[in-house]
Amino acid sequence: MTNTHAIVIDKVKESKIAKTDFDNLTFGKTFTDHMLECTWRDGEWQSVEIKPYGPIEVEPSCKVFHYGQAIFEGMKAFKDATGDVFLFRPEDNWQRFNASAKRLAMPEVPEEIFMEGLKKLVALDKDWVRYGEGLSLYLRPFMISSENGVAAAPSTEYKFMIIMSPAFAYYKGDVRVIIASEFSRAADGGVGYAKAAGNYAASFYPNNLAIQEGYQQVIWTDAASHEYLEEAGTMNIFVRIGDSLFTAPHNDRILNGVTRRSVIQMAKDHGIHVEERRISVNEIREAAKDGSLKEIFGSGTAAVIVPIKGFKHKDFKYELPQLDDSYASRLKEALKDIQYNRAEDKHGWRVKI
Amino acid sequence: MTNTHAIVIDKVKESKIAKTDFDNLTFGKTFTDHMLECTWRDGEWQSVEIKPYGPIEVEPSCKVFHYGQAIFEGMKAFKDATGDVFLFRPEDNWQRFNASAKRLAMPEVPEEIFMEGLKKLVALDKDWVRYGEGLSLYLRPFMISSENGVAAAPSTEYKFMIIMSPAFAYYKGDVRVIIASEFSRAADGGVGYAKAAGNYAASFYPNNLAIQEGYQQVIWTDAASHEYLEEAGTMNIFVRIGDSLFTAPHNDRILNGVTRRSVIQMAKDHGIHVEERRISVNEIREAAKDGSLKEIFGSGTAAVIVPIKGFKHKDFKYELPQLDDSYASRLKEALKDIQYNRAEDKHGWRVKI
Structure with a gap:
């Protein structure tokens, strides 16, 4: 041809x-x-x-x-x-x-x-x-x-x-997650960064175990130490501590989500301090204990932006506070305004058919 | 029903x-x-x-x-x-x-x-x-x-x-391998021990790189350190140092091959000292240098038992010696004798249709 x-x-x-x-x-x-x-x-x-x-x-x-x-x-x-x-x-x-x-x-x-x-x-x-x-x-x-x-x-x-x-927009119910301490999604030098079918199949069994415990999803951690947050399989993960927003750097284990990149840019546009850096489970647990952990949310094309209501890590359980003006809701509205052509598209993200 | x-x-x-x-x-x-x-x-x-x-x-x-x-x-x-x-x-x-x-x-x-x-x-x-x-x-x-x-x-x-x-039995040509130092096949807590389709897809790209360098296969190492041998994707790996035979212990990253288990049992039957233990790349390189590295071979259903003629690890290359009475050929003959009903089946491995 x-x-x-x-x-x-x-x-x-x-x-x-x-x-x-x-x-x-x-x-x-x-x-x-x-x-x-x-x-x-x-x-x-x-x-x-x-x-x-x-x-x-x-x-x-x-x-x-x-x-x-x-x-x-x-x-x-x-x-x-x-x-x-x-x-x-x-x-x-x-x-x-x-x-x-x-x-x-x-x-x-x-x-x-x-x-x-x-x-x-x-x-x-x-x-x-x-x-x-x-x-x-x-x-x-x-x-x-x-x-x-x-x-x-x-x-x-x-x-x-x-x-x-x-x-359609549907109310998924509250989302609570288990932070993985045993199973893994991806290896260093593996295919975690790719949208490979096998990555999803590998996550279903541990996710089923979480569902049986009353949770909806798993936040994966690094396979080597289970000490650092990675992603949630169908979503990247953002954590707000104080007024700063953090997400794991993308690497060969973590999908570089399009919504993730959009959230980072929009947070900057809104004057929110946002950093791509490693986030340890210990840091999250300490921030939960001292009250500085304000939000955890997931981002993805299908899920858009999904606030996490609570999490469990080993024997530690925590319910996130309910905020009136959360970063998650603010950024979700900003994202939808761009997607539905209700706001200026200053980064050139919309492509008209 | x-x-x-x-x-x-x-x-x-x-x-x-x-x-x-x-x-x-x-x-x-x-x-x-x-x-x-x-x-x-x-x-x-x-x-x-x-x-x-x-x-x-x-x-x-x-x-x-x-x-x-x-x-x-x-x-x-x-x-x-x-x-x-x-x-x-x-x-x-x-x-x-x-x-x-x-x-x-x-x-x-x-x-x-x-x-x-x-x-x-x-x-x-x-x-x-x-x-x-x-x-x-x-x-x-x-x-x-x-x-x-x-x-x-x-x-x-x-x-x-x-x-x-x-x-059919086919001569695959000489098999030389690259011992992985960058890419990985499986994560701790992942699906490496399962015969999951996605494990194979993940191995093809690194294997293609090896083929481009003139090698036929990759021996995978642990994703965390790349210091310990795992398996070859379609084969488990055995290493003979002196008169002892070693293979990596099976775990959640390594397939517990049926041929692997048969080789271990047959080696014992033949009075060969065989151990399931971790084998470091460094140990293999040292054994190659001092001449005690006698054989490396792979085992699998499709491959049966395949001697490895040489390997490369980073900038280190080594050609294995040609032995008259190798463990690989001795164990392959013993295995075929059982499979083709030419020898006593003392472990009850054959099932007649």
Whole structure:
């Protein structure tokens, strides 16, 4: 094929949208009319196809089932009051997608396939992006190895796909966390910084143990000492001690979240002292005891900004104070104002479809 | 369904075996006539189906593509001179499969499904097990999450499958390895001990770097210090210093290989002093310098026993001596004698189909 990567579009005969009950959605269960698919074979990306969302046929020997080369991104499209649709920092997701691809020995996806494909797909299904508080279209670009065969080696064939699911603001209930002291999410020199499917599978069992104890999530700590906070698997973590905000520096164990980077920038814009530095569990426990621990919150594309109500570390339990003007709520409002085109976009984060 | 898990068999109309060129097989590319499939849904295993090997249909939102819950086992069936077919320590694989399942928050597979299903499947396709030096049928039981949906949580549905591929003895060429000093395979408190698909995906990029330098594999070291040997991803590692044999103790980072355990037992049977203990890279480099480092070899189901010809660690390179009567060749012959029913099976490792 040529390098222009022409996009072939095959539209659905009849949209599912009229039959979709937008008031009763389960997160990630309903998909829009179309999806994007592009195959990497013989060392290059083949034609880009946008076609009706539907099943794919794979052999049981398909390498992704056996050796787990699978990466993804989570993004959202937002609609403003006038009906215009925007992506939020999509270049950041594309760059991280390719960083994940490299670490998992998968081919990088060129910008014209990822970005032009995404824009065309969102434009085609733009009626699925609803306007309203907390509403968005969740975008899921992902790549899987698709060669058939069980030899333990990188695949010679891959599929890049984008699927999209209407999302809503929902009250998740209070979130309390266990700070990990036994299990780990990532190793130094490993793949923790990549959005690799296997990282999530590895977190489910310890997370289930936390749920059984009445907690909703795990904040991971470093595997070597379990003394320093890392992230929460689907969220980066911010800690407010006194009036300062801290988050762990990103490294090869910690995902460099797009929402994380936005929170850091917005905190600076609001005159909040914010630092990327190691945060020890001991420091948090001491700050809890002397009353200087004001807030802990998570940040992520799906979760947006989620205040943590309480935590447990070994035998130490703590309930965070309820603040009238928390950094979490202030920054969440500021983020939504940018995403929904209600505020000036001084960092150039919005991309209009 | 009832607890008896009746196995439903749908045979192929015409076998592919006559069209299969057994003299020109690529490892893991050719599959037998039948496969086994069993779905876990609504909290229980549904009916067990043995049916023609062929593609399955899955939605692009299938959770295995996004969150990587996928585990497997590697096993082999052997044929003896009289045409009888044997499995090798299959109970060990079943138990490890369920240990992997537990760590990945997946349902355990009952013995009657795994073992009876496997035996029926091998019996049905027993003509695909060829008799001859190094020939075997490679068995691949695996499980994937199969719920549709992109919410980051354990799947509510799983597929357990077994596929089988005729395998042969092949000369892999000399194997030289890089001992890792930067990248890691597994974290303390992580999933390194499980046969999780994501562990393999994580190893491909560093392994590709080794290949680019002219080496074939990586021997992983501990992520915390990179000072102690772990395993080689598809093989456990044995080191012979003087007349003693050492292998790293299994822990939550290192797979407890069935071939590894067999090698340890056979070494004891042969009066070889064998120890499971930590082996530092420094110890190996010192032993190389003073000449006491006699052998390094890998052990695994697919690889059997593979002598390592040389290694590199940082700027230190070493070529192992060529021994006339190496432990590797002695133990490999002993292992094959048991597997092919040419020697007494005093530990009860063979299971006749």
